[in-house]
Amino acid sequence: MKVAVLGASTSKFGELWSLSPRVLLKEVVTEALNSSHLKLGEIDAIFVGNMLSGILGGQEHLGAFVAEELGVTIPAFKIEGACASGGLAVHAGVTSILSTLYKKVLVVGIEKMTDHKPEDTTSALMGAGSDEERTSGATFPSLYALIARAHMEKYGTTEEQMAQVSVKNHYHASLNGKAQFTFPITVDQVLKSPLIASPLKLLDCSPVSDGAAAIVLSSENEITQKIKPVWITASALATDTLGLAQRKDLTSLSSAQKAAQKAYKQSGLKPEDIDVAEVHDCFSIAEIIAMEDLGFFPRGLAAKNIALGKTRLGNKLVVNTSGGLKASGHPVGATGVKQIVEITNQLRGVAGKKQVKDAQIGLTHNVGGTGATAVIHILRN
Amino acid sequence: MKVAVLGASTSKFGELWSLSPRVLLKEVVTEALNSSHLKLGEIDAIFVGNMLSGILGGQEHLGAFVAEELGVTIPAFKIEGACASGGLAVHAGVTSILSTLYKKVLVVGIEKMTDHKPEDTTSALMGAGSDEERTSGATFPSLYALIARAHMEKYGTTEEQMAQVSVKNHYHASLNGKAQFTFPITVDQVLKSPLIASPLKLLDCSPVSDGAAAIVLSSENEITQKIKPVWITASALATDTLGLAQRKDLTSLSSAQKAAQKAYKQSGLKPEDIDVAEVHDCFSIAEIIAMEDLGFFPRGLAAKNIALGKTRLGNKLVVNTSGGLKASGHPVGATGVKQIVEITNQLRGVAGKKQVKDAQIGLTHNVGGTGATAVIHILRN
Numbered sequence: 001m002k003v004a005v006l007g008a009s010t011s012k013f014g015e016l017w018s019l020s021p022r023v024l025l026k027e028v029v030t031e032a033l034n035s036s037h038l039k040l041g042e043i044d045a046i047f048v049g050n051m052l053s054g055i056l057g058g059q060e061h062l063g064a065f066v067a068e069e070l071g072v073t074i075p076a077f078k079i080e081g082a083c084a085s086g087g088l089a090v091h092a093g094v095t096s097i098l099s100t101l102y103k104k105v106l107v108v109g110i111e112k113m114t115d116h117k118p119e120d121t122t123s124a125l126m127g128a129g130s131d132e133e134r135t136s137g138a139t140f141p142s143l144y145a146l147i148a149r150a151h152m153e154k155y156g157t158t159e160e161q162m163a164q165v166s167v168k169n170h171y172h173a174s175l176n177g178k179a180q181f182t183f184p185i186t187v188d189q190v191l192k193s194p195l196i197a198s199p200l201k202l203l204d205c206s207p208v209s210d211g212a213a214a215i216v217l218s219s220e221n222e223i224t225q226k227i228k229p230v231w232i233t234a235s236a237l238a239t240d241t242l243g244l245a246q247r248k249d250l251t252s253l254s255s256a257q258k259a260a261q262k263a264y265k266q267s268g269l270k271p272e273d274i275d276v277a278e279v280h281d282c283f284s285i286a287e288i289i290a291m292e293d294l295g296f297f298p299r300g301l302a303a304k305n306i307a308l309g310k311t312r313l314g315n316k317l318v319v320n321t322s323g324g325l326k327a328s329g330h331p332v333g334a335t336g337v338k339q340i341v342e343i344t345n346q347l348r349g350v351a352g353k354k355q356v357k358d359a360q361i362g363l364t365h366n367v368g369g370t371g372a373t374a375v376i377h378i379l380r381n
Numbered sequence: 382m383k384v385a386v387l388g389a390s391t392s393k394f395g396e397l398w399s400l401s402p403r404v405l406l407k408e409v410v411t412e413a414l415n416s417s418h419l420k421l422g423e424i425d426a427i428f429v430g431n432m433l434s435g436i437l438g439g440q441e442h443l444g445a446f447v448a449e450e451l452g453v454t455i456p457a458f459k460i461e462g463a464c465a466s467g468g469l470a471v472h473a474g475v476t477s478i479l480s481t482l483y484k485k486v487l488v489v490g491i492e493k494m495t496d497h498k499p500e501d502t503t504s505a506l507m508g509a510g511s512d513e514e515r516t517s518g519a520t521f522p523s524l525y526a527l528i529a530r531a532h533m534e535k536y537g538t539t540e541e542q543m544a545q546v547s548v549k550n551h552y553h554a555s556l557n558g559k560a561q562f563t564f565p566i567t568v569d570q571v572l573k574s575p576l577i578a579s580p581l582k583l584l585d586c587s588p589v590s591d592g593a594a595a596i597v598l599s600s601e602n603e604i605t606q607k608i609k610p611v612w613i614t615a616s617a618l619a620t621d622t623l624g625l626a627q628r629k630d631l632t633s634l635s636s637a638q639k640a641a642q643k644a645y646k647q648s649g650l651k652p653e654d655i656d657v658a659e660v661h662d663c664f665s666i667a668e669i670i671a672m673e674d675l676g677f678f679p680r681g682l683a684a685k686n687i688a689l690g691k692t693r694l695g696n697k698l699v700v701n702t703s704g705g706l707k708a709s710g711h712p713v714g715a716t717g718v719k720q721i722v723e724i725t726n727q728l729r730g731v732a733g734k735k736q737v738k739d740a741q742i743g744l745t746h747n748v749g750g751t752g753a754t755a756v757i758h759i760l761r762n
Contacts, residue, residue: 127440129442134440239457368445
């Protein structure tokens with residue numbers, strides 16, 4: 001597989017009450033096109049990753065909405081898979097290039113979540129789960145709390161180790177001007193933050209966010225001398241049951257394991273080849289499990305290694321340089337696209353203060369719900 | 382382009398209060414697989430066309446939902462583009478086969494619309510339009526009424542000619558056991574039916590419906606002797622403004638014209654080559670405009686020709702043998718897939734009483750909203 005990322009851009013993530021979807025879209029698309037040295041007229045199709053525009057905004061024609069806002073009449077699609085919508089949109093974009101039907105495409109992830117009553121957003125997010133979870137009143141923190149309890153029981157993972165995930169990601173975000181939270185935090189602050197769903201505290205949880213991200217993809221044949229492309233060398237996904245009750249095991253996500261196996265096979269790479277990864281830390285426990293599902297650490301040893309700082313900036317493998325979902329923010333449909341933007345910037349060496357030295361190979365891990373969808377991309381120079 | 386339709390199935394369309402999405406899904410997928418001589422385990426990915434599962438059902442992870450219901454963990458996507466969601470899902474399926482990432486894929490269209498309060502469904506459907514249309518209280522009948530008025534003024538199209546569209550489609554549906562309305566109607570009945578949005582009467586409007594449809598697609602290399610495939614020789618789409626106020630002209634859909642031009646170019650075929658077509662007659666005027674956008678009749682002459690019975694069963698070009706959206710029903714996400722099912726059955730010669738004699742080439746025309754998205758497929762033996 002050889003699809004190029006020509007350009008990439010992300011907006012600031014946060015509570016962006018003064019910015020409409022229109023403004024966010026234009027900002028990231030303009031920047032992604034500029035960094036691709038392309039004009040909008042050269043783009044053949046648009047893939048939009050978004051989860052909540054229908055439930056929260058009443059808008060269920062988002063592909064055409066984005067095309068109209070940009071002033072074009074090219075093919076446009078909304079791709080939806082809960083919090084993995086962005087990753088699925090990237091995969092759809094990659095597929096469209098490989099099909100040769102389209103030569104240069106734009107992938108946009110966008111979500112506006114903070115303009116609504118918090119209970120409406122929380123309820124809408126349960127659209128990612130099973131009917132039973134939704135109607136029984138479960139929320140995502142409560143579902144990930146069950147996962148955390150199972151992991152603690154099986155492997156002895158501790159609340160302090162989970163807190164270390166948030167501490168690392170806030171540290172990385174403090175180097176990222178576009179992150180929602182740019183302040184560092186301590187383990188003590190995490191442990192003393194309000195309990196949300198035991199054992200998860202407020203600072204174990206990613207926030208509700210607004211934001212957008214965009215990338216431009218093309219085939220190998222479209223590369224001009226102006227561009228130093230980053231190559232997508234694997235794009236793979238798998239699914240699992242929507243609900244936790246139907247799973248054999250809560251201590252790993254089988255969708256992420258399957259998608260990772262496919263991605264490593266597609267690229268001919270191994271976990272130890274990865275220099276930098278953006279993973280789906282919607283809750284601190286999720287990053288611990290991701291490290292194990294992706295093969296970065298043996299089962300039961302990720303928490304300890306994260307707590308030892310092994311995935312912090314300055315190490316051989318650096319995870320969530322953007323600050324992850326926890327600290328960079330989690331506008332759900334944008335997250336999977338933003339992960340590609342961050343890895344692209346890292347591999348181009350333009351990631352600023354959070355640059356991983358000589359990063360050559362990167363991975364993204366985007367999850368929908370509690371793992372009913374998982375999408376993995378591997379990128380390289 | 383050479384992608385094969387291996388198998389195809391549609392459920393009955395109608396007010397299916399006793400049938401859940403789960404039941405509808407399993408019915409159409411089982412039949413589509415059986416007619417493909419394939420087992421579920423041979424399918425590589427699932428593309429789901431749906432518009433309203435989020436707004437009306439709270440479910441925003443529909444790809445994984447369908448995969449779970451079928452008992453598989455393969456890649457699954459929801460593709461959304463309002464009433465063109467089904468056609469977009471077919472296009473995404475075609476693209477995935479051409480990419481060579483997937484060898485055999487399932488495309489499913491599904492919608493449950495009648496289990497809700499009618500005003501909720503009407504309001505949710507406005508998700509296909511512009512913010513301005515939605516917030517000003519416009520409904521789709523009122524928007525298509527404006528289109529009808531413009532067409533009447535420019536070309537002298539009459540209410541009686543529009544009524545003839547519904548009369549023809551009800552006649553075709555009377556030969557289709559899976560149609561929502563299997564009774565014939567007369568021009569007089571249409572003209573005397575309750576006024577919805579002048580000049581459109583109740584019997585100019587497609588109904589609110591439940592239903593599902595499924596097809597199996599593969600590359601040329603996957604064909605076994607058991608199967609007589611139908612080939613997708615063109616798959617094209619275009620977009621336009623969401624709102625009518627931004628259009629230069631209301632008497633044609635520029636998205637449909639552009640998509641049709643691309644589709645004819647892709648296939649090397651011309652309008653006069655088409656034997657049978659399924660077009661998006663959400664309102665009677667929409668079929669008249671479709672005939673002109675697709676090049677079947679010169680501008681301003683379609684209404685007259687339809688009224689003369691030129692697109693009725695028994696003629697050189699037959700339109701909406703299923704009964705169209707008007708009489709077969711319009712479960713929005715299912716419609717674009719059902720159109721492919723109907724054309725596949727026609728080209729295979731298994732369309733029963735509504736069979737077009739010696740049909741060799743067919744076309745589908747699926748529209749989102751008032752034409753912000755249009756998807757055209759051309760199929761041939």
